[in-house]
Amino acid sequence: MRQYIDAAAQRQARRHLSRNRTARPSVGNGAKAPLPRRGNPQNSGSGKTAGPPYLKQGSTFGAQGRMRQATHILTIVTKGRGFVDITDRIGSFLTETGIKTGILTVFCRHTSASLLIQENADPAVLADLQAWLERAAPEERDRYRHEAEGPDDMPSHIRAALTATSLAIPVLGGGVALGTWQGVYLVEHRRNPHRREVVLHLIGD
Secondary structure, X not given: OHHHHHHHHHHHHHHHHHHHHHOOOEOOOOOEOOOOOOOOXXXXXXXXXXXXXXXXXXXXXXXXXXXXXXEEEEEEEOOOOEXXXXXXXXXXXXXXXXXXXXEXXXXXXXXXXXXXXXXXXXXXXXXHHHHHHHHHXXXXXXXXXXXXXXXXXXXXXXXXXXXXXXXXXXXXXXEEOOOOOEEEEEEEOOXXXXXXXXXXXXXXX
């Protein structure tokens, strides 16, 4: 009986809420104000549809108000441990899509390689980072239980865990919105050369 009463009360509450949502305020003489339209922002007069109010001033949707997506897989053959700059290859992908504004996800499909955004001007920065990673996860036999592929096996996994598997990068004006000295790097943590794959997923307009 209690369950039946609770269910009936819930149905009545839903009907009450539904009536309140559809009620329109009076604008005088008994007339009702028009209901707002969802998903159909008013034209701003500039040829583009205005975005919702939470967007900053000057931000707009595309003319059609539709998002597009594009994906690609980069194949990178590494020379062994070190950093591979993939910024230009990402830029080429963005140019081919024609998408000017959006968000790019860069995803590394490996557990012994990773991704970083770091300085691309002074090579000493990358050398210092490599040295720090080697100190953080040194190659020492009998230090780790997982040594299936040699002494650099588990240290590579730890170094990948200390960096990043996925990056989210804003796209503005058809290019990645990186800083002046920033580059996107695939980091190879194994001693020997490997064939790595990095997935690019872009959504925008």
